[in-house]
Amino acid sequence: DQQVKQNSPSLSVQEGRISILNCDYTNSMFDYFLWYKKYPAEGPTFLISISSIKDKNEDGRFTVFLNKSAKHLSLHIVPSQPGDSAVYFCAASLNNAGNMLTFGGGTRLMVKP
Amino acid sequence: EPEVTQTPSHQVTQMGQEVILRCVPISNHLYFYWYRQILGQKVEFLVSFYNNEISEKSEIFDDQFSVERPDGSNFTLKIRSTKLEDSAMYFCASSLTTGVYGYTFGSGTRLTVV
Numbered sequence: 001d002q003q004v005k006q007n008s009p010s011l012s013v014q015e016g017r018i019s020i021l022n023c024d025y026t027n028s029m030f031d032y033f034l035w036y037k038k039y040p041a042e043g044p045t046f047l048i049s050i051s052s053i054k055d056k057n058e059d060g061r062f063t064v065f066l067n068k069s070a071k072h073l074s075l076h077i078v079p080s081q082p083g084d085s086a087v088y089f090c091a092a093s094l095n096n097a098g099n100m101l102t103f104g105g106g107t108r109l110m111v112k113p
Numbered sequence: 114e115p116e117v118t119q120t121p122s123h124q125v126t127q128m129g130q131e132v133i134l135r136c137v138p139i140s141n142h143l144y145f146y147w148y149r150q151i152l153g154q155k156v157e158f159l160v161s162f163y164n165n166e167i168s169e170k171s172e173i174f175d176d177q178f179s180v181e182r183p184d185g186s187n188f189t190l191k192i193r194s195t196k197l198e199d200s201a202m203y204f205c206a207s208s209l210t211t212g213v214y215g216y217t218f219g220s221g222t223r224l225t226v227v
Binding site: 043 | 117122144146148154155156157158161163168169171204206211212213214215216217218219220221
């Protein structure tokens with residue numbers, strides 16, 4: 001079951017540059033998408049979300065883009081900071097009134113000073 | 114900031130033994146969840162719980178698993194007879210309202226079945 005996929009297991013970026021993390025999904029019924037950040041020995045922490053009625057949501061250095069026709073979303077971090085180094089999970093929900101998240105496999109981001 | 118607390122952080126158990134993983138959700142939250150992550154794999158939904166009953170569960174959550182809110186603060190996951198493949202990180206989460214926005218996850222319990 002690969003309903004949500006993150007094809008890049010890792011990404012290395014220089015401090016100050018843009019980090020772009022990608023996520024693809026197959027279930028067209030998903031209509032709410034979230035990004036979580038996870039440090040070692042901690043649980044996932046909510047970062048940013050987007051509803052399927054939008055194509056962009058921005059929060060400070062973090063922007064999520066949604067392309068429904070391509071079933072693709074991306075997280076942009078600008079500028080990247082060393083403290084952003086973590087594993088980033090994309091997750092999707094069938095509707096925001098439901099309770100279940102379907103996660104991607106995660107992308108490990110390393111931001112080099 | 115309020116947090117979801119899970120104990121223990123690491124538990125080792127013998128195959129076939131029962132294990133109980135404990136969680137203290139955020140005090141005013143009403144919806145409770147368990148997820149697990151087998152090493153190297155995705156975080157997977159197990160079960161959601163509201164108003165003292167299961168509201169959704171996945172195929173993973175078979176008869177070996179049960180959840181309980183024994184008092185006003187704890188939320189537990191019991192695995193009746195552990196198997197080697199139950200070894201994973203188990204995350205508890207809670208939310209104030211229905212819907213996936215506003216989930217807060219705990220730091221997890223690493224369960225090792227030997």
